[in-house]
Amino acid sequence: MESFTPLTAALGGCLIGLASAVLWLGNGRIAGISGVFGQLLPPAQTLVWRLVFLLAMVAAAFLAARLLPSIGMGGDVPATLVPAPTGWGIPTPVWLAIAGLLTGIGTKIGNGCTSGHGVCGLARLSRRSMVAVAVFFAVAMLTVAVTGIV
Amino acid sequence: MANLKLPYLATAALSGGLFGAGLYVSQMVDATKVLRFLDVTAIPSGGWDPSLAFVIVPAIVIMFIAVRISRSRQAPLFDQAFHEPEYDRIDRRLIGGAVLFGIGWGMAGICPGPAISLIAFMPDDLWIFLLTMLIGSYAGSLFVPSGHARRLADAK
Numbered sequence: 001m002e003s004f005t006p007l008t009a010a011l012g013g014c015l016i017g018l019a020s021a022v023l024w025l026g027n028g029r030i031a032g033i034s035g036v037f038g039q040l041l042p043p044a045q046t047l048v049w050r051l052v053f054l055l056a057m058v059a060a061a062f063l064a065a066r067l068l069p070s071i072g073m074g075g076d077v078p079a080t081l082v083p084a085p086t087g088w089g090i091p092t093p094v095w096l097a098i099a100g101l102l103t104g105i106g107t108k109i110g111n112g113c114t115s116g117h118g119v120c121g122l123a124r125l126s127r128r129s130m131v132a133v134a135v136f137f138a139v140a141m142l143t144v145a146v147t148g149i150v
Numbered sequence: 151m152a153n154l155k156l157p158y159l160a161t162a163a164l165s166g167g168l169f170g171a172g173l174y175v176s177q178m179v180d181a182t183k184v185l186r187f188l189d190v191t192a193i194p195s196g197g198w199d200p201s202l203a204f205v206i207v208p209a210i211v212i213m214f215i216a217v218r219i220s221r222s223r224q225a226p227l228f229d230q231a232f233h234e235p236e237y238d239r240i241d242r243r244l245i246g247g248a249v250l251f252g253i254g255w256g257m258a259g260i261c262p263g264p265a266i267s268l269i270a271f272m273p274d275d276l277w278i279f280l281l282t283m284l285i286g287s288y289a290g291s292l293f294v295p296s297g298h299a300r301r302l303a304d305a306k
């Protein structure tokens with residue numbers, strides 16, 4: 001299977017784990033991206049560090065693509081997102097808008113996404129996170145199976 | 151304000167930087183790759199890509215060690231306290247939110263971390279996803295008591 005990349009996946013996973021550990025032991029904050037992002041809007045009490053975190057995240061992805069051309073993506077980041085599956089009759093921008101809305105609402109009322117629940121929550125042995133992770137992985141797998149997007 | 155001091159902001163920058171680099175190196179910014187993990191129907195044909203599991207497991211292990219270290223400390227290095235979620239009830243909001251997020255994630259193969267990191271490469275239509283994610287997040291906050299005190303009061 002040509003697309004299976006266990007080594008770079010694990011290396012990237014270590015960096016993500018380290019990122020979460022640094023934010024937790026340094027600032028006592030959960031590195032949950034939906035939370036960092038979602039609280040940029042009112043009521044935003046801690047806007048500055050959230051902006052710093054997100055800007056650094058974008059800058060690092062940009063730099064990694066240029067400094068590490070042979071690792072991971074190899075500089076080859078797709079110029080487009082995945083197009084909407086054919087047969088549903090929904091144009092890709094509308095499809096992405098629905099996905100974005102659901103992601104925004106779901107992570108807000110469910111209090112987390114892949115990073116906050118998936119990495120930090122499971123590491124804290126949080127019961128809520130275990131349930132959330134089981135549900136969103138199962139539903140995402142079901143969604144992919146039903147839509148036939150890949 | 152502790153959270154406007156330089157060490158605090160430098161820690162946020164270091165963490166964000168490691169996170170963005172990790173998402174790039176692990177290729178989790180590639181929606182197709184994420185969808186190929188979520189596509190479990192491809193397991194019988196051998197077309198399944200288990201890479202995402204190899205990302206999340208070491209991340210959890212490292213964070214687990216950090217949580218262990220924090221248990222023997224009063225406070226993090228640069229703030230008064232660890233901001234650990236105290237609300238622990240498994241309720242309809244948690245499940246409902248996870249269901250909605252699961253559908254969104256399965257539709258596009260992008261979760262919030264990769265969505266934001268992709269700004270570095272700005273693929274076509276990314277702005278649509280980012281804008282609607284922000285709108286969705288705000289809409290969600292309107293009917294969810296996200297305040298610390300309210301959530302705890304709710305739990306009583």
